[in-house]
Amino acid sequence: xxxxxxxxxxxxxxxxxxxxxxxxxxxxxxxxxxxxxxxxxxxxxxxxxxxxxxxxxxxxxxxxxxxxxxxxxxxxxxxxxxxxxxxxxxxxxxxxxxxxxxxxxxxxxxxxxxxxxxxxxxxxxxxxxxxxxxxxxxxxxxxxxxxxxxxxxxx
Amino acid sequence: xxxxxxxxxxxxxxxxxxxxxxxxxxxxxxxxxxxxxxxxxxxxxxxxxxxxxxxxxxxxxxxxxxxxxxxxxxxxxxxxxxxxxxxxxxxxxxxxxxxxxxxxxxxxxxxxxxxxxxxxxxxxxxxxxxxxxxxxxxxxxxxxxxxxxxxxxxx
DNA sequence: GGACAATATCTGTTTAAACGACTATCGTGA
DNA sequence: TCACGATAGTCGTTTAAACAGATATTGTCC
Numbered sequence: 001x002x003x004x005x006x007x008x009x010x011x012x013x014x015x016x017x018x019x020x021x022x023x024x025x026x027x028x029x030x031x032x033x034x035x036x037x038x039x040x041x042x043x044x045x046x047x048x049x050x051x052x053x054x055x056x057x058x059x060x061x062x063x064x065x066x067x068x069x070x071x072x073x074x075x076x077x078x079x080x081x082x083x084x085x086x087x088x089x090x091x092x093x094x095x096x097x098x099x100x101x102x103x104x105x106x107x108x109x110x111x112x113x114x115x116x117x118x119x120x121x122x123x124x125x126x127x128x129x130x131x132x133x134x135x136x137x138x139x140x141x142x143x144x145x146x147x148x149x150x151x152x153x154x155x
Numbered sequence: 156x157x158x159x160x161x162x163x164x165x166x167x168x169x170x171x172x173x174x175x176x177x178x179x180x181x182x183x184x185x186x187x188x189x190x191x192x193x194x195x196x197x198x199x200x201x202x203x204x205x206x207x208x209x210x211x212x213x214x215x216x217x218x219x220x221x222x223x224x225x226x227x228x229x230x231x232x233x234x235x236x237x238x239x240x241x242x243x244x245x246x247x248x249x250x251x252x253x254x255x256x257x258x259x260x261x262x263x264x265x266x267x268x269x270x271x272x273x274x275x276x277x278x279x280x281x282x283x284x285x286x287x288x289x290x291x292x293x294x295x296x297x298x299x300x301x302x303x304x305x306x307x308x309x310x
Numbered sequence: 311g312g313a314c315a316a317t318a319t320c321t322g323t324t325t326a327a328a329c330g331a332c333t334a335t336c337g338t339g340a
Numbered sequence: 341t342c343a344c345g346a347t348a349g350t351c352g353t354t355t356a357a358a359c360a361g362a363t364a365t366t367g368t369c370c
Binding site for chain 2: 014016017018019020021022023024025026027028029030031032033073074075123124127128129130131132133134136138139140141142143145146147148149150152153
């Protein structure tokens, strides 16, 4: 009965997977590009820097560098200099931990919180303009599919 | 009747849009990262370079630099040096157009075609491993949602 | 046919990404 | 307690991304 995919069925199906990947990349590029142009660039922040600030605000307490790295959306291979740039602008502050002197603790400063607070409404507005027309039903469906895409069965 | 969104309904809905964006970014990062590690990096190609080669193969004829740029997944601000790197490796060839001497025509070389041919099965295999478990139904749904996300009503 | 805006690409420069090697510190076990 | 592997960050270097300005060519309008 179930013969699995034969040659004839495999080709168009593979094309579907490829099309999904292409659409994923294209969609993110469009949406992220607009977000950068409208919100991040005027604030002279990269998406990565914004991500760090969001993580630190969300944590509600200082985090180790590595802990921040683990929570990033995209893997960051050079947390040190990323934090250097934020620290230079006084948006975050670093300090060695007393307990474990290998660890550098990072916290968001008041200036960082203030910047995020200014950005919040712009980010929300941009998100709504970009995805608001999908409606709650489609958004939930999209989120579910994206999560499912990441959680593949074994490996 | 339809009062639109009030404060109470707005907040969680905005969160949904944000969650969708986060999931989009995370999913692409995971999938693209694997693809790079498994397929592109061993071939010493960046995703952008691969994209150029795919575009040129797909076109079936030489294209102007700007034409390639227009077809890229992500906007490329420096086509010249991107092509420089590919040309240095003999994967593409450039030549001035006779008709319009401003235009530089780019074509994929035999070596470029050969490289793509070697990569094809690996790309397909990676795609299937990454997204195959979604099945045709979910893939089509995902594609449709992503397209819908990009095609927002007016602006 | 000469000025001029538009087009297509190139180049200079600054900044950040990526990768690897390196330093400092900690925990464990003989 | 001291060797040693593991952990947490940092630093050096190469390469590419990004932006702005420059160059070359074309079509068009007096």
